[in-house]
Amino acid sequence: MTETDAIAKAETPATLESLVADLAALGVAPGQVVLTHSSLSALGWVVGGAQTVIAALQRAVGELGTLVLPAYSTGNSEPSHWREPPVQEAWWQIIRDHMPPFDRKLTPTRQMGAIAELFRTLPDVRRSDHPQTSFCAWGRYAHAITADHRLNSSFGEDSPLARVYDLDGRVLLLGVGHDRNSSLHYAEHKAEWPGKANLRTGAAVMMEHGRQWVQYENLRYDSGDFPEIGWDFVQSGQVKTAQVACAKCQLMNQRALVDFAADWISARRRK
Numbered sequence: 001m002t003e004t005d006a007i008a009k010a011e012t013p014a015t016l017e018s019l020v021a022d023l024a025a026l027g028v029a030p031g032q033v034v035l036t037h038s039s040l041s042a043l044g045w046v047v048g049g050a051q052t053v054i055a056a057l058q059r060a061v062g063e064l065g066t067l068v069l070p071a072y073s074t075g076n077s078e079p080s081h082w083r084e085p086p087v088q089e090a091w092w093q094i095i096r097d098h099m100p101p102f103d104r105k106l107t108p109t110r111q112m113g114a115i116a117e118l119f120r121t122l123p124d125v126r127r128s129d130h131p132q133t134s135f136c137a138w139g140r141y142a143h144a145i146t147a148d149h150r151l152n153s154s155f156g157e158d159s160p161l162a163r164v165y166d167l168d169g170r171v172l173l174l175g176v177g178h179d180r181n182s183s184l185h186y187a188e189h190k191a192e193w194p195g196k197a198n199l200r201t202g203a204a205v206m207m208e209h210g211r212q213w214v215q216y217e218n219l220r221y222d223s224g225d226f227p228e229i230g231w232d233f234v235q236s237g238q239v240k241t242a243q244v245a246c247a248k249c250q251l252m253n254q255r256a257l258v259d260f261a262a263d264w265i266s267a268r269r270r271k
Contacts, residue, residue: 178230
């Protein structure tokens with residue numbers, strides 16, 4: 001969506017005050033741990049753009065709350081697995097040899113949107129140390145959530161998603177759908193299905209003796225059924241929905257979502 005489209009979509013510009021009020025009406029409250037997946041363009045035209053949205057989220061959870069956003073840098077990954085878009089095999093080793101190593105401060109997000117990209121640069125935000133699927137957090141539990149993110153646990157028990165689960169956090173879908181809901185990947189770790197398997201992958205990281213391309217195994221994730229899982233969870237009555245600016249948004253308890261999705265996947269996923 002272009003800025004012209006965003007202006008045409010909105011009856012009036014969204015402001016810091018209007019966003020805070022909309023988030024409160026949705027159920028975002030002081031002291032909560034809120035994992036947010038977001039689309040700036042879905043909100044319409046916001047005075048101050050991503051900066052204002054982040055300020056509104058911070059004000060909504062307050063000084064005792066915690067705000068968490070994904071900061072994925074998926075370009076730093078095994079090139080033979082790339083599909084959107086793929087690259088020719090002759091490029092694979094060149095990419096492995098020359099990909100810059102992950103740097104928590106420097107490495108940009110990829111295809112995460114303006115809100116997540118700006119959030120990672122803020123001075124009081126901490127970022128987990130995973131080269132592909134890092135998360136950033138601000139607030140009371142920022143350190144606890146982002147610490148010890150294991151390489152072979154992108155979305156598993158040693159990831160920020162599990163720490164949000166432990167802290168009884170919320171998931172906020174700010175103008176996006178369940179296809180963007182990373183907590184469903186954590187549910188995959190808890191679920192069992194016939195085709196569950198690991199995938200060998202790699203990334204460029206800084207080690208004691210310098211940059212290295214490190215190979216490791218992770219769960220083979222599959223988000224193809226996430227919209228269906230999300231729809232069924234909505235139908236269970238455990239999701240609050242409301243308008244934030246121009247976007248239809250959803251707020252839910254992450255633990256309830258993950259437990260529901262793990263049972264759903266175990267019962268219904270066949271491959």
